[in-house]
Amino acid sequence: MTKKEVVKLKINGKDREALAEPRLLLVHFIREALGLTGTHVGCDTSNCGACTVIVNGKPVKSCTMFAVQADGAEVMTVEGLIKDGALHPLQEGFKEEHGLQCGFCTPGMLMSTYALLQKNAAPKEEEIRWGISGNLCRCTGYQNIVKAVQYASKKMAQGGK
């Protein structure tokens, strides 16, 4: 085993640090070292997007990045969406529009669509579909996920966060 390095980052607005062997993937660091288990390990091969988190404003696959690479970064995970006990409009949209069945892909879907709405507050359906093209869902057929994002987009335009 190689020497562990200190990894310091800001996650969901909080400063955290922990030791990580260089080969430790960011997703395992988040789940095991930081105890934030909302981020899922899906395919573990960069295909499914379940492990998507936002690093310095950009959604990335945390199974395909080492924790040491995120040293000094600002990271957001699904746990960062809820504010003062209130669901984020995207979370509300997934609930209201039935945007999930088993829920395994949902944390990654929420991170990709959160980043999409930050960049493009009123995406067209096609833009939503391209926006989630790196996230696989085996339950919904994507239809209701698209509706959930449209719900959130409308709600946020009306002043929701």
Place this chain on the structure above:
Amino acid sequence: MIPPAFEYLRPKTIPEAVAMLQQHGDDAKILSGGQSLIPMMKLRLARPSHLIDINRISGLSYIKEDGGFLTIGGLTREAEVEASAVVRQKYPIVLDTATVIADPQVRNLATVGGNLAHGDPANDHPATMIALAAQIVATGAKGERVIPIDNFFKSLFETDLKHDEILTEIRIPVPPPKSGGAYFKLERKVGDFATAAVAVQLTLDGGGAVQKVGIGMTNVGPTPLRAKKAEGALQGKKPDPAAIEQAAKLAAEESQPSSDLRGPVEYKRGLIKELTKRAIAKALERAGK
């Protein structure tokens, strides 16, 4: 899947990174976007002893026109290429290529330099850079060396880069007026490698004949390929349907696909023919024909 253990190094400058490559020998690798290298490490297809992370080196991410070239810094992310105003306005073939690489999350990390330096014939930028007659800038202990793209890809996962060189810039000659290009890729689903893909860049003369043409092909050989005979079928000729048909037929003959889970050889040759036709048609449209 946990990758094999390695020593992690984080240089602040290119000379420091080059010195690390020299010090740690053949098993040291550069970590750029990591979107090919990390999956290969998980599968034990790569077992570097040292990873030299160049992501903290400043000044390696840029896209700008400079001295007759579009220059792209080695660490420029695919997402930055997609967002680049100059690429969107003047280099639609490069935009075509960047937008069909992997998926949005991967493109936020993956770099153009890595896509080329990896030497994977299934990667997308190589064919486009062949069509555009790009140059690769490699930086080593003795400074910079410019490698024409036709000398860059040596064999499967092998490029002309020496062990202690880092790909620091890509230079694309600014196309003259009446130029156009396009990249057409068929993939089974978003995120897959190309079943086959074709890049075409051409320039027309005052009379509407093809003055210059480059055609590159993805994932139909041990390296990215230039379709030389197909280029010859268009060079100096009016790009009429017969010339396009002939070029497409020759490109299919020149391709060297293997039968695999993406399809048999005949299918892939058929694809190359069709994709070549479509890419030429789009390139002509963009050249303002």
